[in-house]
Amino acid sequence: MLPEQKFKYVPLLQGKSIAMIFEKRSTRTRMSTETGFSLLGGHPCFLTPQDIHLGINESTTDTARVLSGLADIVLARVYSHSSLELLDKDASIPIINGLSDLYHPVQILADLLTLQEHYGSLKGLTLAWIGDGNNVLHSFMMSLAKLGVNLKVATPKGYEPDANVTQEAQRLSKQFGTKLQFLTDPVEAARDSNVLVTDTWVSMGQEEEKKKRLKDFHGYQITMQAGSVAAPDWTFLHCLPRKAEEVDDEVFYSPRSLVFTEAENRKWTIMMSEPLSQKNALFTAMNRFI
Numbered sequence: 595m596l597p598e599q600k601f602k603y604v605p606l607l608q609g610k611s612i613a614m615i616f617e618k619r620s621t622r623t624r625m626s627t628e629t630g631f632s633l634l635g636g637h638p639c640f641l642t643p644q645d646i647h648l649g650i651n652e653s654t655t656d657t658a659r660v661l662s663g664l665a666d667i668v669l670a671r672v673y674s675h676s677s678l679e680l681l682d683k684d685a686s687i688p689i690i691n692g693l694s695d696l697y698h699p700v701q702i703l704a705d706l707l708t709l710q711e712h713y714g715s716l717k718g719l720t721l722a723w724i725g726d727g728n729n730v731l732h733s734f735m736m737s738l739a740k741l742g743v744n745l746k747v748a749t750p751k752g753y754e755p756d757a758n759v760t761q762e763a764q765r766l767s768k769q770f771g772t773k774l775q776f777l778t779d780p781v782e783a784a785r786d787s788n789v790l791v792t793d794t795w796v797s798m799g800q801e802e803e804k805k806k807r808l809k810d811f812h813g814y815q816i817t818m819q820a821g822s823v824a825a826p827d828w829t830f831l832h833c834l835p836r837k838a839e840e841v842d843d844e845v846f847y848s849p850r851s852l853v854f855t856e857a858e859n860r861k862w863t864i865m866m867s868e869p870l871s872q873k874n875a876l877f878t879a880m881n882r883f884i
């Protein structure tokens with residue numbers, strides 16, 4: 595967490611605009627981007643499918659070309675990752691992934707910063723993901739090995755992460771010499787791990803599967819009992835929003851839970867793309883890799 599008074603904001607983005615396209619709801623991604631961009635002197639424009647023509651009577655290609663002339667950067671939260679790729683192909687300005695069905699990279703930047711601040715160093719930590727093989731996990735899988743972090747993944751059968759992402763994560767863990775394990779037993783994942791992480795069992799767009807998912811994820815809730823086999827310094831992360839079935843109140847509101855610092859760090863990480871503080875070194879390193 596960076597106390598604001600210690601932080602000198604340089605209006606690097608004065609005169610610049612960011613087009614923020616949100617096909618899905620958001621609290622953190624929207625607020626961190628709007629407030630972060632404004633703090634650096636820029637103008638954020640929040641656009642939902644209810645407000646703009648995209649997807650109704652204007653194609654993604656045409657929208658990408660129009661926004662390239664009107665804004666300086668786009669952050670897009672989309673259902674399908676292919677929509678982001680299409681935007682990226684047809685826009686001449688940078689596109690930031692504000693969450694897709696495949697990845698959530700801006701979340702992981704905040705998570706890594708939170709762990710860096712808490713533990714002082716990331717190298718050698720073991721992170722246990724206990725839950726759904728989803729977009730947030732995929733972004734961890736693409737980044738942790740490069741930062742020297744071991745990863746244990748426990749998912750119920752049928753909810754494993756994407757096969758291509760898994761293959762790339764296995765390649766990265768070999769290259770960087772980290773451990774990577776795929777399990778179905780949450781207790782084994784938690785054992786000796788420093789960081790226990792989960793996310794919703796029902797991601798946005800999966801609402802119709804809710805009943806089945808709640809049944810299939812039975813036994814995956816993070817509790818103090820799960821923490822009892824973890825490393826003595828264990829902490830808890832969750833990107834939020836959170837439901838009690840994934841993690842009980844005792845863990846969620848305990849001092850081991852870093853979730854509110856993690857949420858605040860969304861703001862610092864979204865805007866640290868220029869050398870404003872010493873944390874930029876970490877950000878630059880992560881940004882190169884994700």
Ligand code: CP
Nearest residue numbers: 620621622623833834
């Ligand atoms: N964690 C996260 O991305 O939250 P929002 O959906 O509120 O943006």
Ligand code: NVA
Nearest residue numbers: 728793797798833834
């Ligand atoms: N996996 C969740 C993350 C929400 C921030 C989702 O995609 O809905």
